[in-house]
Amino acid sequence: MNNRKLQVWLPALFALVMVAGMYLGYRLRENTNTAGSFFRMEKKSPLQEVLDLVRLKYVDPINTDTLGDDAIREMLMHLDPHSVFIPASDLKNTNADLMGNFDGIGVEFQVFSDTVNVMNVLKGGPSDKAGLQAGDKLISADGKPLTKPNIQSEDIRVLLRGPRDSKVVLGIIRGGKEIKATVTRGRIPLPALDAAYMIEPGTGFIRISKFSETTYEEFMQSLEKLQALGMKQLILDLRGNGGGLLNEAIDMADEFLDDNKLIVYTEGNKVPRQDYRARRMGLFEKGDLVLLMDESSASASEVLAGALQDWDRATIVGRRSFGKGLVQEQYQLGDGSALRITVARYYTPLGRSIQKPYDKGVKIYQEEVSERFHNGEVLRTDTAYAVNGKIYNTKSGKKLYGGGGITPDVVVPIDTSLYAPVLSELYVKGTISNFVYNYYLTNKKELDALKGPSDLTGYLNNKALLPLLVDFAKKDSIRVPSLNAVQQNELELRTRNLLARQIWRSEGYFELSNATDPVVQQALKTLHQ
Incomplete structure (x- = not known):
């Protein structure tokens, strides 16, 4: 009988002891000056106090998260040039380059005249499986337009990238006709x-x-x-x-x-x-x-x-x-952003x-x-x-x-003689890249039949690339003045090398460009010595 009574009152006794312990702990906290004790709340920093006051009192609606991000950046400016704050919205793309892959559709694109042009399709990748081709023009992604004036590459990436195995419906112009293609996103390698x-x-x-x-x-x-x-x-x-x-x-x-x-x-x-x-x-x-x-x-x-x-x-x-x-070192912050700080x-x-x-x-x-x-x-x-x-x-x-x-x-x-202002303008404006892309699409059958980069030089020996490029540049509002022989040769080499990249990617580009690259040629000379 005594044991039964104890079992009935035991929970109440435990509760009483717990309440008493909490009360004593609270009174002890009031009489203790230990900074950083378990019960003591840390004092807010002036930065947090200002942000709280702006959030509660400011006359107009304002995004205090943006204010906080700006304040962090300004603080880091007083440290060193490589301590940086990475907002949560940018973190995934920032880390993708270091990880060596990302989730997307597997195309290389470039914007010409406010139009997204597919430059290359990753062999065996999601877009290749969906039937996309070099030369396709992307006009929409899940109904959202990709042809807006002054659209930025990052805006396009946001629409094309997404979680692996998710789908995106692309609107495509091919051969003057509009078609649709559904692409299932996958892991896309970023080779180093x-x-x-x-x-x-x-x-x-x-x-x-x-x-x-x-x-x-x-x-x-x-x-x-x-x-x-x-x-x-x-x-x-x-x-x-x-x-x-x-x-x-x-x-x-x-x-x-x-x-x-x-x-x-x-x-x-x-x-x-x-x-x-x-x-x-x-x-x-x-x-x-x-x-x-x-x-x-x-x-x-x-x-x-x-x-x-x-x-x-x-x-x-x-x-x-x-x-x-x-x-x-990179540290994850509570809101999904990160701090990359020099240690x-x-x-x-x-x-x-x-x-x-x-x-x-x-x-x-x-x-x-x-x-x-x-x-x-x-x-x-x-x-x-x-x-x-x-x-x-x-x-x-x-x-x-x-x-x-x-x-x-x-x-x-x-060699500064190779850097005439007009050559820089052709590069910065993307005119050479656009010309190479269109030249490849026009001559795709012949160019794809070449066995390797070394064959491209022989193929182009019988082609007058420079006059074609000059005419193309005029349509892009760039007038190419008289170039000396060295500059003409440099322009032809750059165009040829970019064409090799279009056909055989980076490896083809370097196989051709290294043959005339003065740094590589000096390296070979050093090895011979």
Whole structure:
């Protein structure tokens, strides 16, 4: 009987004890000054207080989320040029480039005269399966028009991309007739490797455009393929490679460096030094290696180049790289946005910091590359200068410089005679791309019958491309004045190379353009020596 009474009253006793404990805890909190205790609410920052007051009191309706985003950006402007805030709406596209894929329909498009033209269709991709073709004009997506004046490429991507296995109904103009096509979206790869082929017997060429999650895997597949073809020397092209994931660059460096060699180390005010070393036997530790760089090569590209240069493992050919030596970490925020914040600097094995100065503000920092064109640096052929006056020496006695990018061992200046204003206008306005696209569609049957890029040169020898381009440019309100022989040749080469890209994608483009590229030709000369 006593046990039954206890069972009846036991829940009530537990409840009483709990209430008493909560009351005592509350009274203790009032008499405790411990900052950051469990019960104490953190004091709001002035920024949050202002946003709350605007939300509650401001005279007109206003989006305080936008105000908050702008305030965050302004705050980051006082840190460094590479700490950035990424809104939730942009995060997926921002991460897609690093992931090496996205969900979409698998077409390459370009806007000519406010019309979305399909330039290429990914073989075996969603659009290919739905029957889309190069030359199709996209006019709508799920009933939403794609032909609005001044429509932006990003607006088009938003309508064409979507979750995998979702469907989109496209309105298409083909041969003057309007048709519909339903495309089931799928995973679309974003390759990091633009080209890999034997540029001459015994010498391979690999071009890497970025360091994403798939870069090292793509590189290894190409390296093994070229070695099977007898590659003994390699040209690794990192021009225009703005970087990406540090670990991918470290893994690539490991394929070129032996023993336990230091590749890079990172260190920050709140982050202790961390060394990254070669860990395994590499596939290309002995062959001759030339690495190509220019003012657009940055971040992870500079890590790879710095390691190979410090260890006398590669000869760097080209022009001084961008100069980004800051390490970012990305943190997810509560509203789906993200903060990518600088946490450390990276240093080459010799201790070089490649980061160029940013103490004069973001604007001057961002304009530093264009300043190289104005002050004549890109015309120099010597390397006898140090960006910050500090000189480092490799074991072989070679002098290297820190504090402003990677200075090449062999400099190849820009030939300004090839950059007539009209050539730039033809490129910026997209006139050459539009001409090449239309020329391909007009001669598609003949061009698709060519076996490879080398056949294109012979095919075009009997074609007068330049007069056709000049006439086409007139329709685009561009008058092409008299060009000298060098400029005419350059225009014809650019047109031919873009046509190769239209037919054979990036690999075809580089196979042809490398034959006349002065940086690549210098790399071959360096290897021969």
